[in-house]
Amino acid sequence: MDIDMIEISKALSNETRLNILLWLKDPEGNFPPQGGCLNEPVDLKGGVCVSSIQAKANLSPSTVSNYLDTLQRAGLLLSERHGKWTYYRRNEETIKALAEFVKEAL
Amino acid sequence: MDIDMIEISKALSNETRLNILLWLKDPEGNFPPQGGCLNEPVDLKGGVCVSSIQAKANLSPSTVSNYLDTLQRAGLLLSERHGKWTYYRRNEETIKALAEFVKEAL
C-alpha cells in the first residue's frame, strides 16, 4: 500500500471534502437510511449516495460529484454503483496507511 | 494543542513544501553545517537557514521564503533569527498532534 501524499493533501485541503470524509465515519448518524428504495437488498457497506451527501454539503450536485471524484482519486473513498445510485464509502486502507505515514515518515 | 487541518493540508499539498519538512527531519544529512560563521556559539536547535534550503529546493529565494512562511503559518515549522540568518526547524509538537488527529479523528 503506497499513498500519494500530495494528492491526499490536496483532497483534504478543502473544508467540504474533509467534512465528507468525517461524515462518512458515521453514515447512520449523518445521513438518512440508504437503499430503502431498492427492491433487492444489497450490501451497501456503509456507502452513502451522492444526493444524500449533496444535501448535507449544500453545494451543487456537480460540485459534490467532483469532490467525491477527487477524494476517490486520492484513494480516500471507494464507490460502488447500485441501480441509479453511486454509493461512496471510506477507503479505510488508505486512511490507515496515511496515519502510518504521518506518524512514522512525516 | 489544536491544529488547523485545512491550513496544514494546503501547506503539505506542494511537493517542495512537503520535501522541506522531510529534509528538516535530518538537517545534518540534508544540509551543510549551519552557523559556522557566527562568532558566538548559539543553539540552532537543528534549524537551517533559508539559503541552504533554497539551494536544495532549487527555487528562487522569494518562493522559498514564501513556502517557509506558509509552513510556519500552518504551525509545521518554527523560525528563529540569529544575526542575518533565519533558521527554520520542524515544530514537532504540531506534527505529533497532526499524526494523532489523522490516526484518531480522521
Next chain:
DNA sequence: TTTACATATTGACAATTCTCGAAATGTGTG
C-alpha cells in the same frame, strides 16, 4: 556610515482550483 549580504515583501502574470449551470450519460419505470 557605507557596503554587502540574508531574508522578506510586493507586484505581476501563469497555472490551478472552486463552483456553478447546462448538457450528457446511465438506469429503472410506465
Next chain:
DNA sequence: CACACATTTCGAGAATTGTCAATATGTAAA
C-alpha cells in the same frame, strides 16, 4: 420506447496558488 431521476462531464468565470524579478528591510563588516 419515452420519461424521470441519479450522477457525471463539460464549459466558463471567479478565486486562489505558484513563481519570479524587483524592491525593501534588517544586520554585520569594513
